[in-house]
Amino acid sequence: MKKSFINLLLFHLIAISNCLQAQVRIPFTQRTSSFSPTQSIYSINGDFTMIGNTNLTLQNYSNTDINSNNIMILVDSDANPSTVNSSSSTLTFSTENGANPSCSKVLFAGLYWTGRTDDNVNELQKRSVKFRGPGQTNYTTYIASSNNINYPGDNNMYVAFAEVTTQVQESGLGEYWVADMALTTGNGGPTGYYGGWGLVVVYENSKMKKRDITVFDGYAYVVGGVAQWELPVSGFTSALNGNVNTKLGLIAGEGDVSILGDKFEIQKLNTLDYLLLSHGGNAETNFFNSSIFTGGNPRNPNLLNNTGMDISMFTIPNPSNSVISNGQTSTTFRYSSTQDTYIIFSICLAVDAYEPVVEGFLSTLSVNGVPTSSEDITVLPGDEIQYKVQIRNKGTEAVNNARIEIPLPYAAIIYVGSSVNVYPPAVSTSLPYVDASLGANGTLIWDFGTLPLAADPNSVLGEIIFTLRASEDCELYRNFNCSAPSVEINGTISGIGANTGFSVDDQPFYVGFSLIDGCTTEPLLGPFNIAINSSDWVNTNCPPGDDIRDFTYCNRTTTIPITDVLGFYPVGTRFFNDNLTTEYTITNPFPNHPGPLTYRAQLPGSSCILTFTITITNINTSPSITTGTLSYCLNDIATPLTATPSNSSYQLFYYAPSSSIAQPLLIPSTSVAGDFIYQVAEGPTSTCISTARVNIPVQIKPLPSLTISPDILICAGSSSLLTVSGANSYQWYPATGLSSTTASSVTANPIITTTYTVKGTSSIGCTATKTVLVNVNPTPTAPVINVINTSSSVTLVASNYTGNLLWSNGATTPSITVTASGVYSVNQTVNSCPSPNASVNVSLLVITGEVTNPSCNNANTGSIITTVTGGTTPYTYIWSNGRTTKNNVNIVGGSYTVTVTSANGLTASKQFILTNPPVLVAYLNCPVACFNQCNGQATVTVSGGTPGYTYQWSGPNGYVAGNVSSITNLCPGTYRVTVTDSRGCKRIVSSNVFQNTQISINQIITPIACQNQCNGIITLAVSGGVAPYTYLWNNGTTKNNVANLCAGTYMVTVTDNKGCQATKAFTLVNPAPCSLAGGRIDDGFNLYDVNVYPNPTNNILNININAVGQSQTNIRITDLLGRNLVDEAKELSDGDNVITYNLADYAAGVYLIYIGNDTEQRLFKVVKE
Known part of the structure; x- marks a missing residue:
């Protein structure tokens, strides 16, 4: 089974080797639904799923036997005697993120069936199959078109396809049966016979993750022994953050359970290495092994070995995003086979995706001006329906180049008009237009621009309101001889993320919410469908006809895509040739043949088949215009362009300057001044427009550019000169307060604030207006001056004012303090208008003085000598220290206040400060x-x-x-x-x-134990002087005791904390030799090396004995009085033996340690501190 993975967005398979191209019989392309033939990628919140089963099995079933050289028999599990083979599989949907499977909406369902037969089965038999869903008792027969997919196939391995979207949408979840496939039983030789089917379903649910989903099919024939092929896949956009999940689905035929060597791999990130893929039903080295691995859904029969039928659906391992990373747009698959022979024909891919989130919500406003109140609306031919589309940005980034496209539906080909509203923070100045050449009936387009992010994602950023008229085309209604037409309206939004650069590709409009119980929060995608009650109108208004719709195309050099026709039929219509054997799809357009050729349109969900013809002709006639140059002033409201067609049955199509977009209605833009050439052409339909165009000159005249005086503020009773220029004549209004109403310069003297408008008219008759505001301010009242006190200084405070103050001394503060007599005034300015002055006369008594500070702290040598001016003499004085003289002398430092009263009653006070020098x-x-x-x-x-x-x-x-x-x-x-x-x-x-006490040195002397030993100890006890003390012995020791002393004289100097010293000398004598009964001590001790440490010690004493071989030693510890404290024997091993004693309970002093045996001993002297 050769798996060929196609470009997820681009629509083609890139083959890497000549071997691959030789094996791909039918190139892999993106399979699209007849309900959305242009949608090759489903960028949805949702997923895909696969189900299927085998209809052929081994006569003697085994989990490991293969169909090669074995007898195969039919599977017939439906208990229906009318079928010869049948099997079933149950359709289930995901519950991801709490999604309710019953609320999920089926967007696409495709049925594949495949098998290997002998030469006795013809093509029509292979193209035919029966299919039924849950709750259905009867089968529906589907016949694949001859180009879906390959007959008879390599080695008689055929593959057929039929779209079953409508039936799966209606049947929903549950058990699906496929019966009466074209199969061959018996022994199929080395290759063997097989047969089975698979169903691919794409569905959406708003609670599920965002994914990019693509369905590919083709026919790749793989023969064992060929090394490997690569399949590049590009165009998807994986999620920007978090773990990226990639789901892969495959359907293949004739893979054998026990033939090894077939592999399927994916390239790792940023490396040439590949990851071998597998799932729970196969192995890395036997990928195509007759397993059906579809999530454990029930099947009948439920076989492990499906003898040549492979259906798998699994997640590609992607630890730490090592295979598919965030924001990745491409990858490569590789597959190979060393023994097996198989075909791959269906591949699905779903990648966790990111794209900016924009939303268009479509609803109806009215029918013939009457507001609509129900979703169940029926109209008559000729009725006008008004729609509204609201635009929102619900993502995390702004969207640039936002574009709204609304294809005009087949039953409402008359576009009446539109209007738009734009709401902050969005800004858009563009207007909608109809491109008659886009789609079957033209497309209403609004190039919005940038959709910003609003604070509330539910905020409406823009809305377009447009009106369509239900068709009065008799040919349309006659053509629909077995089904009533309806007005189907839908649209899309596209754009590019401002930050990420990722695109939104034709996001469909929402039209409401589900009415299913438990699913009322699930949004519904379009189309919005309105039924047309046309029967009575047709009987009254339409003459008999041939019920055949004729499509005419002019001057055509290329094939005709189905998008040029499908707009005349309901969504989901399929198109075939006259005998219904060849289907025309988005990848298989109508041929460019002069015709007329007859074709068939099969309406969705029914057996209604309509007939139409396609004719290609040439037309070069042109309409006529009755006016010369159309003239407007800038920003005038223009009227639609008009012309007269040369044939009354022809339609008119208008073109904006330098544009190739044909529009049935075009209003010239008056937003830019200049001379412009619009064009008009004619033709029977939007698909057949003459190449001859007639020019329609349009002149947009500029407006006069007026220059006017700026807004001005005047005070009551004054006037100002207003001037204007830039036009030939002027008209001012209102006339109140103006010296003239027609002059370019006028004097304005209004009593109250007035806005004057002037209209200027240019020599070419265009007018412009300007306004100027003359703001009249009343004269403000004078402030009030309040005098706070009368002394050596006076504070004047203004009140009763609202403007800016100005005092006569130049101050602008609310109050001023003055120290000189005189007249002071203040006024206020409000809106540049000054008030009268308010004045006050100030007369001050002023005290000054000369201060002499005391010579010493608290000495009464200070003085204050005063001088008084102002008022009338004589003055009286009262000091705070009780004196009444003019001067205050012989005083200490401190604060002194004098109050002076003049003969005419003025009083003033002043404080003086005498400062004491610092205290000595x-x-x-x-x-x-x-x-x-x-x-x-x-x-x-x-x-x-x-x-x-x-x-x-x-x-x-x-x-x-x-x-x-x-x-x-x-x-x-x-x-x-x-x-x-x-x-x-x-x-x-x-x-x-004072004199310190005398330093006294006392000592404790431990004499030398034996002759010529150096184990004497001197310990000092010092008193007197000032502790602490330092010590210096003549042997350099600086402690209060010295140990390990030999015989001799030792001198110490003790220094106290004040540096006072005392000195004392000590003599140690050499004693007589020591002896032990039965042996010697020290001299000639050769038993072993001994080390006693630490010495002196506080508590712990270690004895390390290095013995040669195993032996025993005696250890005895005594005080200086010969009392035994320890006397014990110790076993010694070869090497170091550390024996530890705790002397914590011993008194401080000198202890003797004897180590040895009865014949040899060694003595150690230890100081316990």
Whole structure:
């Protein structure tokens, strides 16, 4: 089975090797629905699913046998005697994110059936199959067209396809049966016979993830032994963040369960390496193995070995997005076979996707001006239906180049008109237009521009309101001889994400919400369908005809796509040749043949088949125009262009300047001044327009450019000159307060604020207007001055004002403080208009003074000498310290206030501050002297006063010293110093020099234990002086004890915290030799090496004995009185033996440790601190 994966957006399979092209008999293309033939990618919230089964199995069934050289029999499971073969599979939908499967909507359903037969089965038999859904008792027969897909196929392996979207939409979820396929039983030789079917369903549900889904089919024939082929896939856009899930679906024929060597792989991200793929029903080295792996849905029969039928649906492994990354747009598949022979014919791909989220919501507003109140609407031919489409941006980025396209429906070909509304923050100045050449009946287009992000994603950014008239075309109604036509309206939005650059490709409009219980929040996509009650109207207004619709195309050089015809028929209509054997699709257009050729249109959901013809002809006639150049002023409201066709049955088509878009209705734009050439052509239909166009000149005249005086503000009673220029004549209004109403310069003197408008007319008759505002401000009232106090200064406070103040001294603050007599005034300015002045006369009593500060702190040597001006003498004085003189003298530092009263009753007060110099502060420090020595000292520290200090010292026994701050070599006693600053201020302080106690050195001596040993210890106990102490021995030791001493004299110097010292010497004598009964000690000790540590010790004592071989030793610990504290034997092993004793319970002192045996011992002396 050769799997050929097609470009997910582009519509073609790129073959990499010549071998691949030789094997792909029918190129893989994107399969589209007859309900949406131009939609090759389903960018939806939803998914696809596959179901299917086998209709042929082994006579002697085995899970491992293959159909090669084995007898095959029919599967017939439906208990229906009328069928010869049948099988079923149950359709289920996902519950992802809480989705209700019953609310999911089927967008596409395609049925594939395949098998290998002998030569006795003809093509028509292979193209025929029976199909029924849940709740149906009768089968529906489908006959695939001769080009769907391949007959008889390589090695008689055929594949057929039929779209069954309508039946699956109506039947819903449940068990589907396929019966009476063209199959051959018996022994099929080395290849064998097989037969089965698969159903591909694409569905949407708003609660599910966003995915890009594409269905491909073709016919790839793979013969074992060919190495491998690559299948590049591009065009999808995976999700921008998070894990990317990619779902793959395959249907293939003639893969065998036990023949190994067929592989299917996908290229890893940013590498040339490939990942071998598999699912729960196959293996990496036997991918096509007759397994049906479709999620565990029920099947009848439910066989493990489906003898040549492969259907698989699984998620491609993508750990940490190592295969498909965020924002990826392409990948490559690779497949191979070393033994097996198979065909691949159906491939589906669904990728977690991202695209900007835009929404168009279509609804009806009225019919013939009457508001609509029901979704069940019926109209008559000629009725006018008004629609509204609201546009929203519900994504996370703005969308540029937003475009709304609304194909005009087949039953409402008359476009009446449209209007638009744009709401903030969106901005759009473009207007809708109809492109008659786009689609069968033309397309209404609104190039909106940029759809910004609104604060509320539900905010409407724009809406288009348009009106269509139900067709009065008798040919249309006669052609629909077995089905009543309806008005089907739909549309799409497209654009490009402003940040990501990812495109929105033709997002369909929503038209409402589901009416199914439990699904009322599920939005419904278009079309919006309105029934036409046409029977009575046709009987009254339409003459008899041949019931055949004729499509005429002019000047055609290419094939005719079905999009040129499908707009004249309901959504879902399928098109065939005259004998219904060849289907015309988006990938198989109508041929370009002069005709007329007869074709058939099969309406959806019924057996109604309509006949139409296609004729290709040439037309070069042109319409006539009756007017010369059309003339408008800039921004005038223009009327639609008009012309007269040369044939009354022809339609008119208009073209904007330099445009190839044919529009049945065109209103010239007047937004830009200049000369423009519009064109008009004629033809019987929008698909048949003459190449001859007639020019329609349109002149848009510029408006006069008026220049007018700027807005002005005047005060009541004044006037201003207003001027205008840029036109030939003028008209001012209103006339109130103006010196003229027609001059270019007028004097305005209005009583109240007035807006004047002037209309200027140019020499070519175009007018423009400008306005100017003359704002009249009334004269404000004068402020009120409030006098706060009358003394040496006065504060004047303005009140009763609203504008800006200006005082006579130039201040602009609400209040001023004045210290000089005189007249002061203030006014206010409101809107540039000043008020009258308010004035006040100020007379002040002013006190000044000269201050002398005290010479020393708290000395009464300060004074205040005052001077008074203003008022009338004599003055009286009252000071805060009770004095009544003009001057206040011989005072200490502090605050003094004087109140002066003049003879004419004016009173003023003033405060004076006398500042004391800093207090002179002295501190005397006298450290102690050593015992019985004159080595004391005294230091004075001074602050405050006035620097420039002098010193005089005195002490015991007539001691005196001169001008220094520190004295030394002092004997114990009391010392006094007199400090004088530069102002003569003095401070006397005294202190004592004391004598320390004498330093006393006591000792504990541990004598040497044995002759010539160095284990003596001297421990000191010091008192007197000032602790702490430091020690210095003549052997360099700096501790209070020394150990391991040999015989000799030792001297120590002790220094206390004040530097006082004491010295003492000690002598250790060499004792007589020591001896032990039964052995010797130390001398010649050769038993083993011994190390005792630490020494001195606080608690823990370690004895390390390095023995040679195993042995035993005695350990004895005594105090200096010979009392045994430890006496025990220890077993020794070869090497180091560490024995630990805890001396925590022993008193501080010296202990003897004996180590050895009865003949040899070694003595250690240890100090316990």
